[in-house]
Amino acid sequence: MTDHTGTRRGFGAWLMDPKRRGALLVTPAIVILFVMNIFPLLWSFGLSFFNYKATSQRVPTFKGLSNYEKVLTDERTWERFQTTALIVSSSVILQLIVGFLLALLFAKAFPMRRIVLMLVLTPMMLSFVSVGVFFKLFYEPTFGIVSYVLNFFTTEHFVMLATPAGAIAGIVIADAWMWSPFVMLLVLAGLVSVPKYLYEAAEVDRASKWRTFWTITFPYIKSLLLLAVLFRTIETFKLFDIVYIITEGGPGSATETIAVFLYRNAFQFFKTSHSSALAYIVLFIVIVLTNLYLYSVNRRAEEVD
Amino acid sequence: MKKRNYISGLMGATLLSVGLSTVPALSADITITMAAPDWPPTRFMKEHFDQTYTSPDGHTTTLEMDFIPWPSFYERVAASLTSGEQKYQMIVTDSQWLGAFVEGGYYMDLTDKINADPELTAIMQDLHPALVSSYSTYPHRTRAQLEEAGVVPAPGVSYYGFPQFPDTYVTFYRNDVFCNEGEMAAFEAKYGTNLPCSYEDWQDTDWTKWGQIGEFFKRKKGEMLAGEVLDDDFYGIAYQAGKGYDFSSMQINAFVWQQGGDIWDESKAPTAQAEGVVNSDVAVKAFEEYLSLLQYMPPVAKTGQMDIFVEQDLFMQGKVGAIIDWVGLGEPVLDPSASKVHDKAAFGPAPGSRQADGSIDRTGNIGGQPFVLTTWNDDAVVDEALNVVKWWLSPDTQLEAVANGGQSGLKSVMADPGYNELRPWNRAHVEMIDWQKDVWHVPEFFELLTQQQEEFDKAITGQITAKEALDSIAAFQQELLEDVDLIQN
Structure with missing residues (x-):
């Protein structure tokens, strides 16, 4: 190979030519993405039209849309979707409230603010499994800290996970504890971006605190709040670890989210095709939510511009 | 000559192959x-x-x-x-x-x-x-x-x-509590029967006495137990009542079998039915007896999370007088670094159901x-x-x-x-x-077990009755097993 001056170049130099360098750098990522994500995704999509069971030696036969029909007409699927919706909505609302209040607190200067801020951010850096185990032990009625503290006021042990409402509350509190700091970070970013002169002008105009918040602060954090809602909704929709560890979906199936239900079908019952169909329905919902997320990100970008 | 050579060659090969088959295989x-x-x-x-x-x-x-x-x-x-x-x-x-x-x-x-x-x-x-x-x-x-x-x-x-x-499940109990003279006398005065202390006493322990033990030893913090003031609540009994894996089925099946009920019998497939067997009156009564004893157990039983490890842990912490658990989980109980009752633990057969002739049926799940x-x-x-x-x-x-x-x-x-x-x-x-x-060995085992555990858990946590749980289990099993031709009407 020769370059324009007529001298021979090595393969390395040819490869690192600026025209090819970009493609070369992204190729490993694309290969990994294809092997680890895209191929399994397409393969499982194909499987969802057959009657394949991973533990069976029977040759799968084509079943068309029957798995999708079974999933969508199964009462249990809709119960799990309802449970998921309840957990998602309760948890996201709680995260918004706590995250927002924390952001208001940390928007102001106070002694040891940085250290306290770091401590508040710690939960979202922990693994789901650790958080699940912590809260399972916290809620343990015989020696758990929640029951122990409440035992000072009552004579009975507090059995939080004995009822569907208590178990859902237990999961929501654990999830909110972990992710409220994330909401706080987003809101805090919005709060510190509000120009101070606007507050000064409002003070001159003797605007009430509520009016100041509604007309000055809120517009700056509105898009970030929406981002937080969408991001947390998508993530909580896929909630598995915390539920599986704290309640295993119980009592009964009261806290069994769609992710846990999917896991059981795929890896405990090995109904591979059936669970693939369910996974695609879940994926469709997540894609819709993700598009909403991207739309709000773009809107935020336009507002900043 | 050629023929003779051929025959001797064949004999030689045969002898060699016979010889090789008797020496050990080549090491690898x-x-x-x-x-x-x-x-x-x-x-x-x-x-x-x-x-x-x-x-x-x-x-x-x-x-x-x-x-x-x-x-x-x-x-x-x-x-x-x-x-x-x-x-x-x-x-x-x-x-x-x-x-x-x-x-x-x-x-x-x-x-x-x-x-x-x-x-x-x-x-x-x-x-x-x-x-x-x-x-x-x-x-x-x-x-x-x-x-x-x-x-x-x-x-x-x-x-x-x-x-x-x-593995089998047996009774783990605290002999400092069960063999305490004061407790034994008080138990006998209250129930007119002995508090099991020796192995032979446990051989004569049925579910009725197990319930009495539960009621007798349910004590609040500050009350006396075997001559000492309790620094925490204490419970007499515990057995598995967990939603995970098979952590209630293993005990509930024992109640059902001991009282003459049954689960779906795979050895009689495809004629054996689930409907009418799994939810028979006998099975419902047996399950009700299992549920009735939960009130005497540590409060975690009400959450459906009393699995075999939780009850073992509570026993090792000294919070329960007697548990029914697997022999495989016995070793840590005797470990001084892990167990507060390492020097007080003793073992006996698991309780069972008293039969009309006075004997005790202890049928259990392997x-x-x-x-x-x-x-x-x-x-x-x-x-x-x-x-x-x-x-x-x-x-x-x-x-x-x-x-x-x-x-x-x-x-x-x-x-x-x-x-x-x-x-x-x-x-x-x-x-x-x-x-x-044993329970079922069919490929649909996990589906049968998971649905059953869910329904048992609803009954354990008081959301439905024993009958509602068993009716739901029977209907589910009937439909699932008919679908895979393991039940034919």
Whole structure:
């Protein structure tokens, strides 16, 4: 190979030519993405039209849309979707409230603010499994800290996970504890971006605190709040670890989210095709939510511009 | 001449081949990778293998144990098998998984090997029949069916597994509490019957007395227990009532069987029904009795999270007087670094249902695990794996295993004069093993179990009644098993 001056170049130099360098750098990522994500995704999509069971030696036969029909007409699927919706909505609302209040607190200067801020951010850096185990032990009625503290006021042990409402509350509190700091970070970013002169002008105009918040602060954090809602909704929709560890979906199936239900079908019952169909329905919902997320990100970008 | 040469050549070849067949196989380096739950009985097996095993065929054999934590054991094994990676040559398996993995083509049928090998045949004949039925046969054959055949191995039966750890559940109790004179006198005054203290007392303990113990010992912080002031609430009894895996079915089945009820009987498929059997009046009454005793247990029982590890933990913390748990979980109870009751724990048979003739029926659900061979092993590995089986099930190895917290299913080992002294629960294990039965082995096992556990959990947490739970279970099982032709009307 020769370059324009007529001298021979090595393969390395040819490869690192600026025209090819970009493609070369992204190729490993694309290969990994294809092997680890895209191929399994397409393969499982194909499987969802057959009657394949991973533990069976029977040759799968084509079943068309029957798995999708079974999933969508199964009462249990809709119960799990309802449970998921309840957990998602309760948890996201709680995260918004706590995250927002924390952001208001940390928007102001106070002694040891940085250290306290770091401590508040710690939960979202922990693994789901650790958080699940912590809260399972916290809620343990015989020696758990929640029951122990409440035992000072009552004579009975507090059995939080004995009822569907208590178990859902237990999961929501654990999830909110972990992710409220994330909401706080987003809101805090919005709060510190509000120009101070606007507050000064409002003070001159003797605007009430509520009016100041509604007309000055809120517009700056509105898009970030929406981002937080969408991001947390998508993530909580896929909630598995915390539920599986704290309640295993119980009592009964009261806290069994769609992710846990999917896991059981795929890896405990090995109904591979059936669970693939369910996974695609879940994926469709997540894609819709993700598009909403991207739309709000773009809107935020336009507002900043 | 040519013909004579040909004949002598043929004779020479024949003699050579006969000669070769009688000398040991050529020695080789063989590695057997075994999937094993991570707990003392399998840890001991690995340790003891490394110290003592010598291949009778002269191989250099390595036993690689892939220790997997219990909570993810099924998923990890199932994922490995179905992925086709063919990683394991042997697997410690729950007996209930036999159907799924035999039908999937992963577990090897060992019937011909057992029939052809007198040593393996002798082992099968020496194994307790409840274990052969539960751990080895698929399609499942009951102990009665096997005994009816009169010979071991029984004709027409396929055998797959050998016991790695045969487990039974027994009563763990605190003798400082149960043998306290003041408590014994107070119990007798209140109920007109004795508080069980000795092994023989526990042999005469039924569910009624178990309930009385629960009621009697439910004490609040500040009250007295065996002459001491309690610094925390105390409970008399606990048994498994957990939603996870099989952590309530194993105990509820015992109540149902002991009172004359039944679960869907796979050995009578496809004529056996679920509807009308699973939710029979007898089964409902038995389940109601199980539920009625939960009120005396630590409050975690109300959450459906009283699994076998939680009750063991509560016992070790000294918060419960008596529990029913697996022998396999007994060793930590005696460990001074882990257990507050290490010097107070004693063991007896599990309670049962009093029959009309005054005897006690203790029918229970077998625990423990067999090990199996996988189908992709070549002949050399299969033969060596069977040598490992013979080594593990030899009396010397079994006695060592028992002395180190394991258990044996060999009748000859359990009859050894020193056996009962090896571990404090051995006498109870021998008594209980005779009562053992197993749940289903069909490929749909996990679906049947999960739905049943969910419905049991709803009843345990007070959301539905015993009848509603069993009606729902029966309807689900009937529909599922009809779909796969295991029930035909």
